[in-house]
Amino acid sequence: MFRMREIRHDEFPSTDPGTAAAALAHAERARTVAEHAVRQGSAWTSRYFCAFGVASLVFMTLTAVGGVVAYVASLVVYGVIASWFARREQVSWRGFDRLSGRSFVAWFVLQGAGCAVGFNFFSGVAAYWMPVALVVSAPLFIGAWRAAHR
């Protein structure tokens, strides 16, 4: 396997075609090594989405019993823990922020709509909250799937 230390770390002496070919080969190898390492180091992103999706599913279902205060409090605590966990990780793949932003915006909008309808018309009705919990958590599970299959 290619190792970066096999490369001489002095300047490429000139820009003639032969040197350019060496520099291009170096760049391609460096990119391959980096992509492989970033892919391995970013495996946590799929687990991150998945864990947030499961938490959302559980907390949304519990909303039928505990009400909105219990739901929001649980998610805030979980959000803080998840953010701390994400900051501990060394690397995230290119595009993670965009996928993360889209997934959480979709989750937030669905959650707002689900809660607005639920608290006004279906308070305490488990038959409403359970399927809504699935729908609300769906963007996070889709995010987990996309992170795993990027």
Place this chain on the structure above:
Amino acid sequence: MSTGHRASESGHPRHRLDPVIHSPVRLSIVACLAAAERAEFGFVRDIVEVSDSVLSKQVSNLEEAGYVKVKKGYVGKYPRTWLSLTVAGRRAFDTHLVALAAVVGAIHTPDVALPADNASLVEGP
């Protein structure tokens, strides 16, 4: 019209090579960051296989050029430094690779007018 003048008019791809990225260490750093949204200093150090001081110096050069963004913070009590490629850095990396490929391709392309100092490298009949 001289050969040199014609060469400069045609815009030989070597003029598009980025001297900041052309160094092998900096090229490796940029290639590493190009694959990531952001990466921690230690991660890049281990991938590029250089010492902390070498990486720090090269990252400073890239930061000065506006190619890399450096963000410092803490995880618990421990200081962390995250590196990410800026839009300009990503564009510069892509342009540099295209220019390198064009320089390599130029040796096989008789249509491309090479400047006088590189003309001897072309394998002619």
